[in-house]
Amino acid sequence: MTSLTEKLSILTGKAFTTCNLPAEYGTVRISDRPDLAQFQCNGAMGAAKAAKKNPREIADNIVRHLKEYGIFSKIEIAGPGFINFDITDDYLTAHLSEIMQNSRLGIEKYAAGETVIVDYVGPNVAKAMHVGHLRPTIIGDCIKRILAFSGYNALGDVHIGDWGLQMGQVISAFAQRHPEWSYFNPNFQGEYPEQPPFNYSELEEIYPQASAACKADPSQLEKAQQATKEFQGGRAGYWALGQQFTTLSKAHIKQNMDSVGVKFEIWKGEADAASLIPVVEKDLREKNIFEESQGALVIPIAKNSDNKEMPPLMYYKSDGATTYGTTDLVTLYDRVESYGAALAKIVYVVDKRQNLHFEQVFRAARKAGYVQEAPELVHIGFGTLNGADGKPFKTREGGIMRFDQLVTMAKDKALQRLEEANLAGDLDDARKQDIAHKVGVAAIKFADLSNQPHVDYIFDMERMVNFEGKTGPYILYQAVRIQSLLRKAEEQNFKISGEAVITISDQDRPLALLLTEMPDAFDAALRHYMPHHLCDYAYRLAAGFSSFYGNCHILSESDEARKASRLALCALTCRQLALVLGWLGIDIPERM
RNA sequence: GCGCCCGUAGCUCAAUUGGAUAGAGCAUCUGACUACGAAUCAGAAGGCUAGGGGUUCGAAUCCCUUCGGGCGCACCA
Numbered sequence: 001m002t003s004l005t006e007k008l009s010i011l012t013g014k015a016f017t018t019c020n021l022p023a024e025y026g027t028v029r030i031s032d033r034p035d036l037a038q039f040q041c042n043g044a045m046g047a048a049k050a051a052k053k054n055p056r057e058i059a060d061n062i063v064r065h066l067k068e069y070g071i072f073s074k075i076e077i078a079g080p081g082f083i084n085f086d087i088t089d090d091y092l093t094a095h096l097s098e099i100m101q102n103s104r105l106g107i108e109k110y111a112a113g114e115t116v117i118v119d120y121v122g123p124n125v126a127k128a129m130h131v132g133h134l135r136p137t138i139i140g141d142c143i144k145r146i147l148a149f150s151g152y153n154a155l156g157d158v159h160i161g162d163w164g165l166q167m168g169q170v171i172s173a174f175a176q177r178h179p180e181w182s183y184f185n186p187n188f189q190g191e192y193p194e195q196p197p198f199n200y201s202e203l204e205e206i207y208p209q210a211s212a213a214c215k216a217d218p219s220q221l222e223k224a225q226q227a228t229k230e231f232q233g234g235r236a237g238y239w240a241l242g243q244q245f246t247t248l249s250k251a252h253i254k255q256n257m258d259s260v261g262v263k264f265e266i267w268k269g270e271a272d273a274a275s276l277i278p279v280v281e282k283d284l285r286e287k288n289i290f291e292e293s294q295g296a297l298v299i300p301i302a303k304n305s306d307n308k309e310m311p312p313l314m315y316y317k318s319d320g321a322t323t324y325g326t327t328d329l330v331t332l333y334d335r336v337e338s339y340g341a342a343l344a345k346i347v348y349v350v351d352k353r354q355n356l357h358f359e360q361v362f363r364a365a366r367k368a369g370y371v372q373e374a375p376e377l378v379h380i381g382f383g384t385l386n387g388a389d390g391k392p393f394k395t396r397e398g399g400i401m402r403f404d405q406l407v408t409m410a411k412d413k414a415l416q417r418l419e420e421a422n423l424a425g426d427l428d429d430a431r432k433q434d435i436a437h438k439v440g441v442a443a444i445k446f447a448d449l450s451n452q453p454h455v456d457y458i459f460d461m462e463r464m465v466n467f468e469g470k471t472g473p474y475i476l477y478q479a480v481r482i483q484s485l486l487r488k489a490e491e492q493n494f495k496i497s498g499e500a501v502i503t504i505s506d507q508d509r510p511l512a513l514l515l516t517e518m519p520d521a522f523d524a525a526l527r528h529y530m531p532h533h534l535c536d537y538a539y540r541l542a543a544g545f546s547s548f549y550g551n552c553h554i555l556s557e558s559d560e561a562r563k564a565s566r567l568a569l570c571a572l573t574c575r576q577l578a579l580v581l582g583w584l585g586i587d588i589p590e591r592m
Numbered sequence: 593g594c595g596c597c598c599g600u601a602g603c604u605c606a607a608u609u610g611g612a613u614a615g616a617g618c619a620u621c622u623g624a625c626u627a628c629g630a631a632u633c634a635g636a637a638g639g640c641u642a643g644g645g646g647u648u649c650g651a652a653u654c655c656c657u658u659c660g661g662g663c664g665c666a667c668c669a
Contacts, residue, residue, distance in 0.1 A: 161669065383662090485629090592631085
């Protein structure tokens with residue numbers, strides 16, 4: 001169905017065409033001066049500029065036509081040519097009824113099932129997940145959900161880092177500790193052990209040591225590079241060992257992702273592109289786009305129009321090994337081959353510092369002809385998560401905070417707060433834990449998504465303790481209050497249907513108007529991949545409800561028709577909050 | 593050196609991409625629990641949008657410039 005601002009834009013657009021002006025000038029939006037009007041159209045000024053006419057005169061003509069529609073309770077021209085207007089309560093209630101009976105609550109489908117791949121998180125094998133994975137997890141998941149709701153077949157790919165130098169580092173570290181393992185015997189012909197001779201905690205412990213050793217000692221780095229190359233070259237023992245790393249790591253990653261309610265449709269890694277590396281190499285050789293440079297095989301991608309130096313994309317390093325440039329290009333090739341024309345977009349939710357890298361990969365893919373107009377390639381570069389001091393977030397001791405530590409901390413804070421506020425006191429411990437977990441995760445996700453993706457932001461655990469104001473828990477609290485209210489209505493055998501007649505008083509109108517705004521927020525979030533518009537709407541709606549709740553009798557309303565109308569507004573608010581929070585990846589507990 | 597991002601209330605962030613009097617939350621101050629959940633609500637105060645110049649009916653937003661911060665510039669990912 002058509003959103004309210006869109007309906008109004010169409011009507012106003014017609015008024016412009018009637019005046020021989022382009023319909024685009026008729027765009028209507030929610031007024032930024034609610035004290036003056038509900039809606040505004042600024043097109044008269046733009047049209048006047050283009051047509052070199054007087055804006056007030058154009059506005060006058062538009063207003064004359066608008067008045068004929070009979071759906072406006074007030075139309076005024078202000079300042080240089082702003083057209084301000086209110087809609088009648090009848091028009092508003094008719095629109096609300098339409099929303100209530102619409103299964104998508106008024107949001108249109110933008111796509112018809114085209115496939116979109118969202119590539120996010122990219123955790124490394126053998127390396128415990130940490131704070132750095134928080135933003136891509138949350139943002140990527142949200143973007144995937146928005147795309148899915150808008151009609152795409154949205155697939156999340158975790159894209160595990162199981163190919164680069166870190167593999168060689170861990171392999172060579174194990175080789176030095178356990179040279180007796182069959183993995184390291186080049187002449188070994190038998191079966192490698194099915195169960196790894198180490199567990200995940202040993203694996204994640206050995207990685208930082210190996211990494212530090214390589215930094216400190218060039219001979220260690222050399223060994224790691226050699227092992228990486230042989231691993232990539234398919235040396236059987238190394239490959240078998242690598243498989244063990246991946247298996248253990250996937251369980252660890254899955255556990256962390258489960259804890260924040262994030263699911264992936266595709267569990268591939270860089271290594272899954274391995275078999276295609278020679279295929280793509282052959283293709284690129286045939287297309288003659290390789291160049292040799294300082295012993296490496298590269299794809300030059302610089303253009304004359306560049307205003308900065310554009311290093312080529314490296315395919316083979318001078319030692320014959322490959323890097324993430326190779327695997328990203330080959331993975332892209334693989335995706336295009338696998339999904340064909342159905343693939344509309346690939347969205348990479350990766351640290352903004354990788355901007356140049358993706359520019360290189362995208363250019364190389366276009367140069368190779370793997371990508372023409374479609375699929376659309378998007379890099380959503382997110383900013384750093386900083387501590388209260390403005391520097392990259394660390395634990396109090398200055399170490400890296402693990403992902404699970406962070407989630408547990410948020411849950412503990414929520415639990416503490418729950419008890420302080422004396423909420424959910426009658427519930428058993430398991431349910432309390434569950435509620436605290438949901439509240440904690442909501443706090444983290446909402447805080448993260450409230451910021452624009454590309455900016456660095458300050459992650460202040462201490463501030464999250466309060467859970468007041470514009471926070472996830474505040475919105476959950478409002479949602480829970482509505483649920484409680486609706487439960488009570490049900491207990492009183494009060495039927496709430498989508499066909500309820502809405503009657504609007506001055507106390508109802510602000511909430512009623514808010515309830516028409518969701519499509520605008522969704523549209524803004526979808527079009528620019530900016531979830532903070534959804535956070536903003538969720539907060540405004542929750543606050544609008546809270547205000548309504550404070551001002552109005554609902555269950556205690558004696559006028560039955562008014563009571564039914566108000567309960568219907570509550571029910572719609574509840575559905576909208578659930579939908580928006582769902583896009584944000586936030587679960588609403590039944591109680592809190 | 594070249595390039596990208598950023599600078600908005602004491603603090604953390606918005607501003608529908610060029611619109612009106614720049615909005616929220618926190619913190620501060622006032623008030624409100626016999627009406628459904630006070631993790632709440634109603635209100636007050638807080639700004640030369642880093643500085644300067646320009647473009648136009650109109651600039652936090654676009655252009656130029658100065659200052660300040662973050663980041664990136666092939667064989668790590």
